[in-house]
Amino acid sequence: MSHTFYGTLLGDRWRIGPKLGHGQQGETYLARDEKAPNERVVVVKSLSLARGSWKKFDLFEREAAVLKALRHKGIPRYLDQIESEPAGTFYLVMEKAPGATLRSIATRVHFTERELKDIGARVLEILMYLHARRPPVIHRDLKPANLLRASDGQISLVDFGGVRAALRDSGGSTVV
Numbered sequence: 001m002s003h004t005f006y007g008t009l010l011g012d013r014w015r016i017g018p019k020l021g022h023g024q025q026g027e028t029y030l031a032r033d034e035k036a037p038n039e040r041v042v043v044v045k046s047l048s049l050a051r052g053s054w055k056k057f058d059l060f061e062r063e064a065a066v067l068k069a070l071r072h073k074g075i076p077r078y079l080d081q082i083e084s085e086p087a088g089t090f091y092l093v094m095e096k097a098p099g100a101t102l103r104s105i106a107t108r109v110h111f112t113e114r115e116l117k118d119i120g121a122r123v124l125e126i127l128m129y130l131h132a133r134r135p136p137v138i139h140r141d142l143k144p145a146n147l148l149r150a151s152d153g154q155i156s157l158v159d160f161g162g163v164r165a166a167l168r169d170s171g172g173s174t175v176v
Contacts, residue, residue: 003041005032010091011082014044023161026060031093042079043096045161049088057090063160064092066137074126074156097156102144122155123147 007016007029017030026047033040047060067078080093102119105111111119123142130137139146140162148156 003030005030008084009034010044010084010093011080014042014080014082014091014093016044017041023159030096041096043076043094045092045094047090048086059161060090060092066160067092067094069133070130070137072126072129074122074129074154076156076158097148097150097158098154099148099150099156102147102149105149106144118153119147119149119155122153123157126155126157
């Protein structure tokens with residue numbers, strides 16, 4: 001699939017392209033890495049404090065900090081974080097996970113029992129990695145729209161915007 005990359009150049013490297021979607025924290029775009037020899041395509045998540053609050057910025061910073069520390073084939077890798085114009089505009093650059101969301105796939109096909117078991121096992125493997133970290137990482141927004149499935153069956157978990165880096169030792173935690 002060919003995309004047009006027409007937008008702003010962030011950090012002298014990341015050329016913004018088509019919008020993928022938007023959520024409570026901001027917009028998500030495809031972008032092209034203009035310094036990579038193969039001009040790889042990445043994902044850029046934006047946050048503008050003009051539209052939000054410092055709470056949103058805190059969640060954005062938390063997502064970046066957690067992604068920096070994660071190394072798992074089912075979690076897109078953190079690549080860069082940029083502050084840009086206008087003031088209060090922040091960008092998080094991540095690898096683009098292969099495939100389509102389970103939500104979009106399920107609108108076109110019905111998964112077999114075998115496929116569902118495979119998807120479940122792959123999701124559990126990612127969650128076991130996250131929960132085994134010290135401190136544990138709690139995703140808090142596990143849903144078909146945040147799970148991508150590649151043509152080879154690989155599952156990727158995306159959108160770490162609501163992540164909790166740890167449960168409080170003193171007890172009590174919001175469960176979503």
